[in-house]
Amino acid sequence: MPPKPDPQFRADRTEAESVQTDVRQCGIDIRAIAAAGLEHQQQYRTICQWDVCMLTVTDRLPEGLLEIEPTRLYEILDGPTLIHLPGRQAPPLFVSVLLHGNETTGFFAIQRLLKHYGDRQLPRALSILIGNVRAARERARRLDSQPDYNRIWQGGDLPEHQMARQAIDEMARRSVFASIDIHNNTGRNPHYACITRLESPFLQLATLFGRTTVYFTQPKTVQANAFARLCPSMVVECGQPGHSYGTQHAFELVDACLHLSHFSQRPVHPSAIDLFHTVAIVKVPDNVQISFDSSSSADICFQSNLDLLNFAELPAATRLATYKPGREYSLHVTDEGQGEVSDRYFTYQNGEIRTKLAVTPSMLTLDPRIIRQDCLCYLMERYPLTCKIEPVA
Numbered sequence: 001m002p003p004k005p006d007p008q009f010r011a012d013r014t015e016a017e018s019v020q021t022d023v024r025q026c027g028i029d030i031r032a033i034a035a036a037g038l039e040h041q042q043q044y045r046t047i048c049q050w051d052v053c054m055l056t057v058t059d060r061l062p063e064g065l066l067e068i069e070p071t072r073l074y075e076i077l078d079g080p081t082l083i084h085l086p087g088r089q090a091p092p093l094f095v096s097v098l099l100h101g102n103e104t105t106g107f108f109a110i111q112r113l114l115k116h117y118g119d120r121q122l123p124r125a126l127s128i129l130i131g132n133v134r135a136a137r138e139r140a141r142r143l144d145s146q147p148d149y150n151r152i153w154q155g156g157d158l159p160e161h162q163m164a165r166q167a168i169d170e171m172a173r174r175s176v177f178a179s180i181d182i183h184n185n186t187g188r189n190p191h192y193a194c195i196t197r198l199e200s201p202f203l204q205l206a207t208l209f210g211r212t213t214v215y216f217t218q219p220k221t222v223q224a225n226a227f228a229r230l231c232p233s234m235v236v237e238c239g240q241p242g243h244s245y246g247t248q249h250a251f252e253l254v255d256a257c258l259h260l261s262h263f264s265q266r267p268v269h270p271s272a273i274d275l276f277h278t279v280a281i282v283k284v285p286d287n288v289q290i291s292f293d294s295s296s297s298a299d300i301c302f303q304s305n306l307d308l309l310n311f312a313e314l315p316a317a318t319r320l321a322t323y324k325p326g327r328e329y330s331l332h333v334t335d336e337g338q339g340e341v342s343d344r345y346f347t348y349q350n351g352e353i354r355t356k357l358a359v360t361p362s363m364l365t366l367d368p369r370i371i372r373q374d375c376l377c378y379l380m381e382r383y384p385l386t387c388k389i390e391p392v393a
């Protein structure tokens with residue numbers, strides 16, 4: 001039978017909120033945590049014990065989920081919520097959305113998908129993780145008091161780390177089929193997939209989304225890297241939020257994956273993919289003021305249309321920014337081994353910051369808050385993919 005909204009899911013929010021507050025406030029008081037968890041479980045008819053901490057797990061669609069705006073999700077969800085829906089094939093596709101609260105395309109794609117199927121059965125079981133509900137309320141990537149929900153997937157002591165661990169365990173127990181983590185960029189970027197392994201199933205998954213694919217190995221704390229130990233997994237970057245075609249692209253990807261019966265071991269042909277490899281992450285030191293306005297007196301002033309350079313193969317000596325003459329500023333650039341490599345990629349001369357060698361940036365953004373919370377950009381190089389082409393019999 002198709003999933004139905006659970007009318008009990010919204011029962012007595014005031015009580016539910018107080019339960020969660022108890023759980024949060026009781027710290028190491030195990031009895032209080034257990035009591036609160038039991039009460040919470042009864043109210044929400046969830047299906048596992050994990051809700052003693054942050055993660056709610058349910059096999060029913062919360063009432064109103066398909067119509068609600070991400071900013072109002074907090075009205076029907078306590079926080080991170082994992083929803084298991086049945087399908088004709090059993091091992092579930094895992095889709096995470098809103099790990100960053102301001103990146104709404106994945107959530108809208110899930111709404112579109114579930115409305116599309118309506119009362120019909122899904123082709124494959126689907127497990128949906130709705131991530132940072134509190135940040136979504138504020139249209140923020142994360143709140144200042146929170147860790148980044150896509151940097152919590154490799155251990156740690158915070159409740160959010162435990163939530164991630166529980167989501168992994170829950171999906172491992174269900175022999176997850178594949179994992180898609182849906183994101184947006186704040187700057188202008190083409191749509192692209194990111195994978196942490198170059199095995200054939202990962203490349204096949206990426207090419208379901210498009211040609212442009214980034215292979216990355218840092219940071220290791222992302223969701224896609226954690227799930228790569230369980231199944232083919234990837235992140236998809238669906239451009240900036242709020243674009244209907246981004247939602248449609250993500251919807252079509254998830255639908256295509258739901259229809260996949262298996263992943264072939266046959267290699268992806270190199271001509272089917274534009275593969276890049278992340279070689280460095282560029283950050284701005286906290287004590288350096290930045291601006292995108294050339295009339296500003298900030299320490300470093302970047303080009304006002306910097307994000308147009310995303311995925312452009314920049315030649316050496318491309319000017320990216322100016323800085324106050326007579327002062328010394330340096331971007332913080334780390335390679336895959338976490339070594340400082342700013343001098344390898346940039347020159348700082350005559351008040352100008354230029355590329356030192358040919359390189360391709362991605363995720364350049366004009367949003368200073370995102371630059372502070374995440375990074376200025378990633379630097380990439382093309383990654384040659386080779387495969388043995390078998391003769392046609």
Ligand SMILES: [Zn+2]
Nearest residue numbers: 100103183184
């Ligand atoms: Zn994101």
